[in-house]
Amino acid sequence: MSDACPSACPQDPRLPSRAGARMSARGLAMAAAAALLGGALVYAYAHRGAAGSAPAALSDIVAAPMAGDLPRGNPQADPAREPPIRIAPRRDARAPLRAPTALRQQFEQTPDLYSFAQSLRLRAESGEAEAIWLLTRVYDYCANYSSAPVDYRNDTRAMEAMKLRGAAAMASARNRVSERCARFAPEDGLDYPMILVKRVEAAQAGSLAAEASLMSAGKPLEKTEDYRLxxxxxxxxxxxxxxxxxxxAGMGIATNxxxxxxxxxxxxGTQFAELAWQLAACRLGQDCSAGGSLMTSYCANGGICSQDPQQDFADFVYDAAIPRQGAEVVQEMVHSLTGEERMK
Incomplete structure (x- = not known):
């Protein structure tokens, strides 16, 4: 798809630099092994053109070493002997406040993102803001894989072979990306600068989401304080x-x-504020399910993986990143953003 017009997901945790994506299979496997052996579930592709790989509150807590994670003796130990994974209690499921549009739902559910991107191109070329925005989402989601498909798959197999706690979840997310992005290739050029160009195009065409992503990336359409507010x-x-x-990402620590x-x-201005904005997005209808693009990208690209394969973003955040004392504060933030009345 070399004639596609990639875009850029500025300061998004889901888009690494091309250099980072081209790590050799052995180098990536060693990096992942070092992280996993230390109990860290943050295997970060450090974006040169992006901000952190995940919300600070999430990466700080999920990355904290846990004594039970440290392998004893043989690092290839039988996973059955690993400490059992604690499954957090499910939060009461609540229907999103609005249904996703057909195109956004297709982005989340289609097994072939290359074909989906092709279907968007004519609409994007005619200036349809939503089509351009969703093209950038496809390119962002597939950027790591497309830059070096063979290496990407080899790295995933190396992770699977480690049989260490955390490796299976990350390998599963990477396999999901590989399957959905299978028809993309290096010549498609899905790198950060090209995706950024398309994000600007989407914003200028009227995509509010693209405008917001540019501000989070530190590249707003206008640099005035009035525009930001x-x-x-x-x-x-x-x-x-x-x-x-x-x-x-633009409402977290960076704005303190x-x-x-x-x-x-x-x-x-706080770590919790960043999480609250994302949790509000989930309540408003973004796919934050265990297999959705949000959870998949955090895990596949940043190593921020839930050990419960059925856990959605909200359950994961409240279980792993927010202390009990802070949960009510975050919930109040979410309700203030969505306009909901707090459930007693």
Whole structure:
């Protein structure tokens, strides 16, 4: 798909630099082994053109070494002898506040993202903002795989062979990416600069989510403070889950000390604020399920993996990243963003 117009997912945890994606199979396997042997589930492709690989609150806590994770004796030990994985209790399922559009649902569910991208191209070339935005989502999701498909699959097999706690979850996510992105190739050029160009194009065509992603990347369409505050307000009023998710990274620690406007100051500048924006996106209809693009990309690209294969993003966050005392604070933030009344 060399004639496709890739775009860029600025400062998104799901898009590594091309250099990082071209690590050799052996190098990647060694890096993953070092992380996993240390009990760290953060195997990070350090983006040169992006921010952190995941929300700080999530990576800090999930990456914390756990004594039970350290292998004893043979590093190839039988996984059956590993400490049992604690399955967190399920939170009550709640229907999203709005149904996803047909195109967004197709992005999440299609087994062939190459074919889906082809179907979007004519619409994107005619200037349809949503089509351009979703093309950038496809390119972002498939960027790691497409840069070196053979190496990517070899690295995944090496992880599977480790039989260490955490490796199986990451390998499963990477296999999911490999299957959905199988027809992309290096000549498609799905790298950060090209995706960034398409994000700008989507934003200029009217995609609020693309605008939000550019601000989170530190490359807003306008650099004035009035524009920044106005964009935050437009995202909240839109109740667009993709825009909420795209803005999340731009409302966390990176904005500490900057005004978010009177109405949104309490949902900015902290690790919990970033998580709250993403959790709000989930409530508003983004696919945050265990097999959705959000959870898959955090795990496949950043090593932020739940050990419970059925755990969605909200359950994972409240289980792994938010201490009990902070859960109510985060829930209040989410409700203030979505406009819901707090459930007693």
């Amino acid at each position: 106005n964009l935050i307000d437009r995202v909240v009023r839109s109740k667009d889950p993709e825009a909420f998710s795209a803005l999340a 000390g900057r005004s978010a406007g009177f109405d949104y100051q309490r949902v900015s």
